[in-house]
Amino acid sequence: MTTSSSQVAEKLVHVPLGERAYDILIGPGLIGRAGGEITSRIKGRKAAIVTDENVAPLYLEALTDALQTDGIEVASLTLPAGEKTKSLDHLAAVCDMALAARIERNDAIIALGGGVIGDLAGFAAGIVRRGVRFVQIPTSLLSQVDSSVGGKTGVNSRHGKNLLGVFHQPDLVLADTDTLNTLSEREFRAGYAEVAKYGLIDKPDFFEWLEKNWKQVFSGGPARAEAIAISCQAKSDVVVEDEFENGRRALLNLGHTFGHALEAATQYDSSRLVHGEGVAIGMALAYRFSARLNLASPDDAERVEAHLKAVGLPTRISDIPGEALPVERLMEAIAQDKKVKSGKLTFILTRGIGQSYVADDVAASEVLTFLELQKAR
Amino acid sequence: MTTSSSQVAEKLVHVPLGERAYDILIGPGLIGRAGGEITSRIKGRKAAIVTDENVAPLYLEALTDALQTDGIEVASLTLPAGEKTKSLDHLAAVCDMALAARIERNDAIIALGGGVIGDLAGFAAGIVRRGVRFVQIPTSLLSQVDSSVGGKTGVNSRHGKNLLGVFHQPDLVLADTDTLNTLSEREFRAGYAEVAKYGLIDKPDFFEWLEKNWKQVFSGGPARAEAIAISCQAKSDVVVEDEFENGRRALLNLGHTFGHALEAATQYDSSRLVHGEGVAIGMALAYRFSARLNLASPDDAERVEAHLKAVGLPTRISDIPGEALPVERLMEAIAQDKKVKSGKLTFILTRGIGQSYVADDVAASEVLTFLELQKAR
Numbered sequence: 161m162t163t164s165s166s167q168v169a170e171k172l173v174h175v176p177l178g179e180r181a182y183d184i185l186i187g188p189g190l191i192g193r194a195g196g197e198i199t200s201r202i203k204g205r206k207a208a209i210v211t212d213e214n215v216a217p218l219y220l221e222a223l224t225d226a227l228q229t230d231g232i233e234v235a236s237l238t239l240p241a242g243e244k245t246k247s248l249d250h251l252a253a254v255c256d257m258a259l260a261a262r263i264e265r266n267d268a269i270i271a272l273g274g275g276v277i278g279d280l281a282g283f284a285a286g287i288v289r290r291g292v293r294f295v296q297i298p299t300s301l302l303s304q305v306d307s308s309v310g311g312k313t314g315v316n317s318r319h320g321k322n323l324l325g326v327f328h329q330p331d332l333v334l335a336d337t338d339t340l341n342t343l344s345e346r347e348f349r350a351g352y353a354e355v356a357k358y359g360l361i362d363k364p365d366f367f368e369w370l371e372k373n374w375k376q377v378f379s380g381g382p383a384r385a386e387a388i389a390i391s392c393q394a395k396s397d398v399v400v401e402d403e404f405e406n407g408r409r410a411l412l413n414l415g416h417t418f419g420h421a422l423e424a425a426t427q428y429d430s431s432r433l434v435h436g437e438g439v440a441i442g443m444a445l446a447y448r449f450s451a452r453l454n455l456a457s458p459d460d461a462e463r464v465e466a467h468l469k470a471v472g473l474p475t476r477i478s479d480i481p482g483e484a485l486p487v488e489r490l491m492e493a494i495a496q497d498k499k500v501k502s503g504k505l506t507f508i509l510t511r512g513i514g515q516s517y518v519a520d521d522v523a524a525s526e527v528l529t530f531l532e533l534q535k536a537r
Numbered sequence: 538m539t540t541s542s543s544q545v546a547e548k549l550v551h552v553p554l555g556e557r558a559y560d561i562l563i564g565p566g567l568i569g570r571a572g573g574e575i576t577s578r579i580k581g582r583k584a585a586i587v588t589d590e591n592v593a594p595l596y597l598e599a600l601t602d603a604l605q606t607d608g609i610e611v612a613s614l615t616l617p618a619g620e621k622t623k624s625l626d627h628l629a630a631v632c633d634m635a636l637a638a639r640i641e642r643n644d645a646i647i648a649l650g651g652g653v654i655g656d657l658a659g660f661a662a663g664i665v666r667r668g669v670r671f672v673q674i675p676t677s678l679l680s681q682v683d684s685s686v687g688g689k690t691g692v693n694s695r696h697g698k699n700l701l702g703v704f705h706q707p708d709l710v711l712a713d714t715d716t717l718n719t720l721s722e723r724e725f726r727a728g729y730a731e732v733a734k735y736g737l738i739d740k741p742d743f744f745e746w747l748e749k750n751w752k753q754v755f756s757g758g759p760a761r762a763e764a765i766a767i768s769c770q771a772k773s774d775v776v777v778e779d780e781f782e783n784g785r786r787a788l789l790n791l792g793h794t795f796g797h798a799l800e801a802a803t804q805y806d807s808s809r810l811v812h813g814e815g816v817a818i819g820m821a822l823a824y825r826f827s828a829r830l831n832l833a834s835p836d837d838a839e840r841v842e843a844h845l846k847a848v849g850l851p852t853r854i855s856d857i858p859g860e861a862l863p864v865e866r867l868m869e870a871i872a873q874d875k876k877v878k879s880g881k882l883t884f885i886l887t888r889g890i891g892q893s894y895v896a897d898d899v900a901a902s903e904v905l906t907f908l909e910l911q912k913a914r
Contacts, residue, residue, distance in 0.1 A: 248625070248628075248629050248632075251625075252625050255625075255694065255700075255701055256694065256695070256696075259694055259696040259697075259700055260696065283664075286703065287660075287664075287701050287702060287703055288700070288701060289700060289701075290689065290691065290702045290703055290704055291703070291704070291781075312667065314667065317632065317633065317636055318633070319633075319636040319637065320636075323636055323665070323666060324632055324664050324665060324666075325664060325667045326663065326664055326667055326668070326703055327667055327668070404668075
């Protein structure tokens with residue numbers, strides 16, 4: 161990670177994936193400079209923007225102007241906001257719009273929005289003409305630190321989430337930190353859970369830095385761009401080692417097995433729980449579970465819980481508003497999320513702060529007992 | 538290309554694409570042995586077969602039995618036959634069937650049929666869980682020598698053919714030559730045009746061999762498997778050099794610019810013209826056009842025409858039944874197929890038998906004059 165010379169507050173993370181290498185720029189004012197950043201990296205002079213009804217009124221005009229100023233011909237499609245937009249029907253609409261705009265292999269599809277828009281637009285970029293250029297302009301903290309790095313794209317099926325998609329790396333990511341100023345406090349916090357995750361996976365110094373600097377991350381300014389850049393670099397390091405998710409990339413699922421189960425058990429009702437909150441509770445549970453298995457110290461589990469609590473994130477199953485979640489329903493969701501091989505589950509466990517690892521022999525019965533114990537807390 | 542030890546008539550072509558390397562087996566009786574060939578190469582024990590209404594009554598039961606005998610759990614979907622099946626709607630149906638059958642990354646989607654089924658099933662294999670294993674069992678000569686090698690998959694859009702798809706290499710191709718016995722003479726001939734194409738691109742000895750042995754290729758027996766194997770090897774050589782079609786792979790389009798224009802001008806009416814027939818006329822035109830430009834000798838153009846005629850393929854625009862095709866309509870179709878840059882077109886031209894090359898500076902006006910001249914012939 162280096163600081164760009166043009167602006168003090170701007171960061172650049174290069175993701176070195178050989179022929180598929182790309183840059184992530186992080187800082188304020190990037191939407192206004194999008195045209196130049198794109199034309200210096202991509203040959204085509206046409207772009208198809210995909211966005212949603214929440215983001216379009218805020219940034220679509222500014223982005224369109226910025227692209228046109230640099231001679232890029234622009235088409236755009238504004239879709240409903242929310243997880244339901246990740247469907248094959250919307251994918252077909254995006255592809256049709258891009259083909260009608262005569263997007264060729266050297267032109268770009270641009271995702272302007274959060275993770276839903278990024279996953280959908282990236283999938284379209286991966287299949288239109290068997291692959292066109294792809295630019296991500298993530299407008300939520302979650303998508304800036306997570307879904308915009310790594311090349312996973314996809315839509316949901318009636319059989320489950322993200323079951324259809326391709327690996328298609330972006331050619332450029334513009335993480336404009338100005339867009340985070342329009343996020344609600346709750347959305348920002350939810351994204352922060354993934355920032356903290358990178359510390360907890362294998363960067364104890366970063367976690368310690370967050371414990372000291374989280375207020376500056378929340379209030380904006382240089383610490384915010386710094387935290388985003390370290391997160392993107394951390395994810396990039398894992399993705400470069402395991403682009404197609406055959407091994408180490410599973411570490412990125414720290415907190416996600418419990419988290420997904422909680423999301424499923426609350427029927428993805430965002431008034432009760434959003435993804436980042438599920439991950440926060442999931443990470444706290446992963447540390448507590450590791451402590452119970454005598455892998456990590458209870459002090460570390462408490463330290464994780466204390467920090468997540470301090471920023472306002474939930475850390476216990478009972479923190480979820482509404483009716484209590486029966487343990488059986490959680491176990492069912494875990495079994496559906498994972499392949500259970502002769503009663504054994506794959507989990508991300510930890511030996512301490514920043515010492516997480518992939519364990520593929522966790523007894524389902526141990527998980528059940530642990531979850532039963534949580535009811536008393 | 539080596540001869541397998543187990544059966545004299547069987548050929549094996551290995552496509553050396555690194556991590557995506559795979560084998561093409563060519564010979565009789567392969568459907569009956571599909572289970573063993575798959576289980577020795579692919580870890581999963583589930584398979585989802587995609588086929589069409591013409592092929593299912595002939596081979597679906599035999600394939601299902603063969604797979605089950607080797608312990609593979611089988612699901613299948615039979616779709617309408619024909620080009621219209623290459624749609625996003627049918628893609629969604631195939632994906633849904635595969636997910637309902639709980640196909641995981643190490644399980645296989647199997648294409649049992651011609652090019653349409655191969656392109657559709659391969660696309661599904663490329664996107665279900667971001668990529669599952671893929672086995673091709675091509676049942677037409679065209680798909681055995683062309684679409685089953687190279688990893689191009691796709692469906693059509695209202696904006697054009699094959700505009701949506703992915704590159705997804707198969708893990709195994711079983712070209713069972715017994716299936717060719719149920720093809721009509723016309724279908725076999727159409728596939729043969731692509732066989733001859735490989736000789737005309739860069740294998741003059743193979744073209745000479747075909748001139749002598751084509752009757753044995755048509756009647757079946759060892760010469761048929763030999764011709765298919767040489768064709769697969771030829772396509773493999775080109776694909777290995779240029780997997781993602783950035784250069785040399787364009788040579789495979791010999792005869793296709795004129796051919797596609799003829800198909801479009803006849804509205805893809807297969808009673809008038811099928812793809813292989815368009816390619817046959819297109820190759821004859823490419824040689825005649827090259828002779829007119831003083832690149833190749835008129836003798837070579839006549840030799841190509843004589844051989845295609847001998848096997849019963851059309852070689853002139855006037856060979857197409859029905860109303861005459863106006864030159865303007867052909868030029869329009871050519872312009873739509875190609876990017877015209879300042880009046881220049883990219884064409885595959887030739888300096889003689891087996892001496893084809895990519896020319897990117899062909900004047901549209903030269904093509905027009907040439908096509909006008911064809912009317913008199």
